[in-house]
Amino acid sequence: MSTRSLTSRVLWITSVWIAIALTVIALVISHLYRQGTEASFTDLLRAQLYNVINSVSVGKDGKLEGRPELGDLRFVQPETGWYWTVTPLGDFKAPPIRSISLGQGNVPVESQEKRPFNSRYERFYRTNDSFGNAVEVAETEVLLDNEGHAARFRVIGNHKEIEHEIDAFDRQVFLVFLLFGLGSLAVNALAVLFGLRPLDAVRRRLEDIRSGKSESLTGVFPREIAPLVSEVNALIDNNRRIVDRARTQVGNLAHSLKTPIAVLYNEARRLDEGPRQLVSAQVATMQTQVQSYLDRARIAAQSATVLARTEPAPVIERLMRVMRRLHPDLRFDVEDGAGTGHLLAMEQQDLEEVVGNLLDNAAKFAGSAVRVVVEPSIREDDPGRRSWLSITVEDDGAGLDEAEIDEALKRGRRLDESKPGTGLGLSIVSEIVAEYQGALKLRRGNNGGLEAMLVLPQVDRTT
Structure with a gap:
């Protein structure tokens, strides 16, 4: 057990004290x-x-x-x-x-x-x-x-x-104290482990809250930690109210902007060619951003429940068929190392959004092929706590260096103006994935092109 563990600290201190005390007494x-x-x-x-x-x-x-x-x-x-x-x-x-x-x-x-x-x-x-x-x-x-x-x-x-x-007496005394010490250590360990079980129960309840299985700490707890449980529940309730209020305000603002944007878009058609293209492009950007905020509000509402479950294999296969029709000159390959029976803790349309954006981006810059790899993964900042699935999209294009990768993740930044787009694709992907506590990693792939890896939370079918 690590020194950051309360159990290991108590066991270590009491064990050392028992050993020293019994040795001195003997x-x-x-x-x-x-x-x-x-x-x-x-x-x-x-x-x-x-x-x-x-x-x-x-x-x-x-x-x-x-x-x-x-x-x-x-x-x-x-x-x-x-x-x-x-x-x-x-x-x-x-x-x-x-x-x-x-x-x-x-x-x-x-x-x-x-x-x-x-x-x-x-x-x-x-x-x-x-x-x-x-x-x-x-x-x-x-x-x-x-x-x-x-x-x-x-x-x-x-x-x-x-x-x-005297030697015979010493042997008997030290043998008796050794047996007594071992028994005391065992009893002490049982007492500490039993005494700290409520804290372990609190940890499990918090994990249930994080995974969406529960909304508050429930159960009967000892008098010493009952105030802590009450304060945590109050904090959760207060945080939920703040998030709900912010989500409602964002949603209301986005909805209130949809109608003016639609009016601007229609009015832009009456303008001359030059102004029409400029206004239409800016209105389209505004519409994309408003939709992005609406999606984020919806994701935030759904990710707090246990209802968001999607099997990745059918979604990826369907997107690959669409990409093969849109880009018949490219080869699209899928390597599924995860097998069947895996579910992601996210909505299907959000998975389609993030994987579709990555596939579309890869197809724009690929030389001849795009490859998708699906396999179980781990998070270095969350070892052993949850199951994770990685979806990697790699092309064989020119790729990006470290500075360009950082620039590509910024909202509205386009590294190649010759390619169509608004510069919001990778930024939207990153935001959606972050809402589900996942991660987006960009790096140069083995084929020289860009390798985009999604690390998404995974759940069992029984959950």
Whole structure:
């Protein structure tokens, strides 16, 4: 979905927020769990340390005696990373004692400069034993009797075990949050799509209005967009009234001019040859323009309904037969790539007007042939919204360059005064096509002549 879509914007923002929020929460939970686990591990080592202290004393022979029972098999299994040691200090030369699990191994002692004792005369530090285990050491020094015998007591625990425990917890937490996050994204997407469905309904209703299937936005809409629907309907009604009033005024003006023009035309016949030709030509131009405005008023009235439907193939074939009789020296070919079953959303007489004008113009300037191609088309400014049909009329004459094409579309401009006409043909075609939201494109064809392409709105027979 594009960033211009309201749905994609909401989904993107909420998805990013959910991902960030769940990730941060998971990291915080993992950190808190690590802190709690490590604190519990330290408390366990401290408790075991005082158990060892309470179990060891100086015997009558001046040696250390006692065998602490810590209730944990790891202290009697070799190389587990769980040990205890008691080492005499100073002038106390008794042999040290240690747990069975340490055997002949060793756990280095951290210097007091690097790791001093705390206020309780305890210190905790991490190191590696001689077997490669990452261990944590709880250590203190205790005076054992009144004779000044002191010893260093240490309880060592395998820190790798709690790392495994924390890693397992982290995996479970992130898995749970991942599943929860995916579920939240799915629910969020459904909520957004469901919540925005009324806007999609409004869009479809507007398309119905544009295509002539409806005259206003109808249906039941949520309270939040109901005012928008009311305002759009009011705008449509106001625009319709303005268009109807303008159309009526144009039609009335054109009708009021028809009678004076007819009188001028009849009176012109009584004039001398020179003035008669000049006045008749100008009256004919006025009559053509008045008829053009009348046609535009009629087209504007009919294009707003769903009644204007014309099959192009019979109209084009009928016009081609007429052109072949009028220009027997030219070849007229038709290539219908659209097939049958296609209808144009325009009146038959308007289709005859625009295609007839293009055929007549092509026949005037063609060298030997005129070709008509009918095929489905698209509009770059309306991708995928409506169906379009293109009708291309091409001749093999001299053609026009870009500047001449722009000039040819201007009302009343004739590029070749030697050819009959009023210079209104292409202008009228362009105006009629524009009334049906179509397009007229002129360019140089493959044969060197002018290629005029009509792009007209297409509807299905079921519409």
